[in-house]
Amino acid sequence: MKFKYEPLVSIITLTYNHENYIAECIESVLCQTYENWEMIILDDASTDKTPYIVERYAKKNKKIKFIRNEKNKGPLYLDENYNTALKECKGEWIGYLEGDDVLTKKSLEYRIMALNSIDENQRKYISLLHGKAGRIWMDSNIIDIVEYMHFDKRIINNDPIGAALNYFLLGLNFIYPGSVLINEKKLQKIGGFIQYPKEIRLVDFPTWCYLTLEGKFLFLDKILYFWRRHDKSITMNYNIEISKAVIKFIEKFWQENENRIPEKIKNNLRSYLGYHTKLELLKNLIMNCDFNEAKFVYEEIKNMNLSNLMQEHIVFRLKRTITFLALKLKSSFILKLALSIKRKKYDKILGTYQPFFFKNLEF
Structure with a gap:
């Protein structure tokens, strides 16, 4: 489908020892019906075959950029890895996809369609677009869809600006990371991806909180990706x-x-x-x-x-x-x-x- 507004989308993927999943992740991007994208993959010094798999894809497709750390930084320095990848992004909008997750085929198309549903002036005030998600349960081999429980449109659209803090500051993170498109200019304004304290071991929730004060959100009632759950590995x-x-x-x-x-x-x-x-x-x-x-x-x-x-x-x-x-x-x-x-x-x-x-x- 052709749109009046067809921005470049930069998808950042961090991966570490995902040799069993990274090909599936990359293929889910390659089969997108919206084609104006680039994928920046940063490998955090994997000890398995992950970097070789990524390198093979990157050689075949110029839209895939590969960054490889010489030393593993680990979950305490996710912000450094994400911001290293962010420096390589050329897109107006930044996507977020972990190395063991997958997009649905029309994921980017639906997001761009949503951005085209509002005029240019409204788009300038959007700091983040987000949608719904499914899960892959590796312990049971089941695929399911997460029931979205937050129905207040003011909250999920952060309208007026700051409204989403009603949930965020209670500790409720209602945004699924792989479903987002982040306004690149607003992300740069807050200093890129944020991880505080280091022990939080994630960049999504802190980053969403700061973006809440920079613009409205745009919620899309579509399943946009599936994230992989490894329950037994989480203590x-x-x-x-x-x-x-x-x-x-x-x-x-x-x-x-x-x-x-x-x-x-x-x-x-x-x-x-x-x-x-x-x-x-x-x-x-x-x-x-x-x-x-x-x-x-x-x-x-x-x-x-x-x-x-x-x-x-x-x-x-x-x-x-x-x-x-x-x-x-x-x-x-x-x-x-x-x-x-x-x-x-x-x-x-x-x-x-x-x-x-x-x-x-x-x-």
Whole structure:
């Protein structure tokens, strides 16, 4: 499909030891129905065959640029890797695709279609476009679609500017990284991809928060990519560390930007900073049977009633009730049971995973 506005899209892909998945990732970009793209792949000193696979694709297609680190920087320096790749980008819009994830065939076409649905003046005020996602569960070989639970258009479109902070500063990250297009000028304005503290081990959530103050968002009600879940490889201690780092980031962001946050949002959120992340931390501590630390977190959030702040989705209200009950019973079983029920009720299973499955999807 031809559009009046056909900007170059730069897709940044970080990869490390993805020899089993990187070809699938690259092929999902090669088969895009929108053709004005470039792909910048940075390999963080893989020890497997990943760089050789990428190099083979890069030699065949000039739209693929390959950067290879001599030494592994690891998850504590993701921002350095992403910003190294960003320097090579020539596009007006920046995409984000990890080396084991895949795009749907019309992913870029749908995003460009959305940008064409608004006029040039409106596009200037968009800092980020985002959409929906699916998952590839590697432990069960199941493909499913994530139920999108955030229905407030003001929040998901960050309209007025800053509205998305109503969720972000609670610790709710409703944006799926592989679905985004980021306005390159606005990304450069905030200094590129942000990772603070280093222990947060991600750049998406901190970067979204800063982009919230630079322009509106544009939400697209389409499945734009699938991200791969390796559940067994994620330890509970890792999740606990991430939750603590997110809380630290939220507190820093608030201190740095309090004067820029709209007054109404500021007054609403002051007493609730990091609430949902703290609830997630409480859940992870219970799952890890660390009940002493869990009690401290519980005391901090037990009297926070978000009904005065926002209309919570029923899933979040149930999560609070079940997590508090699990602490009282000192049992993680109820949390595991609730998660299983939630997935069965809210997530739509598409079928069994097969490599390169995206080529046969009619999304």
